[in-house]
Amino acid sequence: MESLKDDCLFCKIIQGKIPCKKVYENETVFAFLDINPIAVGHTLVIPKYHAAQCHEVPEDYMAGIGKALSVVAKAVGAKNYNILQNNGSIAHQAVFHVHFHIIPKDAKQGLGIQWPATNPSGDELEKTAEEIKSRI
Ligand code: AMP
Numbered sequence: 001m002e003s004l005k006d007d008c009l010f011c012k013i014i015q016g017k018i019p020c021k022k023v024y025e026n027e028t029v030f031a032f033l034d035i036n037p038i039a040v041g042h043t044l045v046i047p048k049y050h051a052a053q054c055h056e057v058p059e060d061y062m063a064g065i066g067k068a069l070s071v072v073a074k075a076v077g078a079k080n081y082n083i084l085q086n087n088g089s090i091a092h093q094a095v096f097h098v099h100f101h102i103i104p105k106d107a108k109q110g111l112g113i114q115w116p117a118t119n120p121s122g123d124e125l126e127k128t129a130e131e132i133k134s135r136i
């Protein structure tokens, strides 16, 4: 496949060159169990397109990811769960092929989150929104 890279772990998994526990696949998306799960059922959903970060994935592949997250999350079957996607090493990314984690959560297992909320003024929020809108 042209959109995959020879030297990428997850591209190799997509191509069957490295084994995995596959749970779902279609034309644009592949899903398999995380090899070091933080909860039973911890699953990774990835595009069949090599890109390190989310914003580099073409929109049609991202649309496929959105649909697959719904399909696979239903099948994982957790009542409570997190969907996590890390971009860049400082944001805890370790494998540089875009992947979405589906992580069941209960009292004993799953994701722990630090959420350092701030309290900007309305003007500050407005300025940030304008900056983002100007780049769309
Ligand atoms: P991240 O920190 O978001 O880049 O997460 C990378 C994830 O990939 C980790 O949860 C790893 O356990 C997982 N992982 C690494 N190698 C493999 C592999 N060969 N098969 C399945 N999952 C893997």
Ligand code: ZN
Pocket: 004, 005, 008, 009, 010, 011, 012, 049, 050, 051, 096, 097
């Ligand atoms: Zn790749």
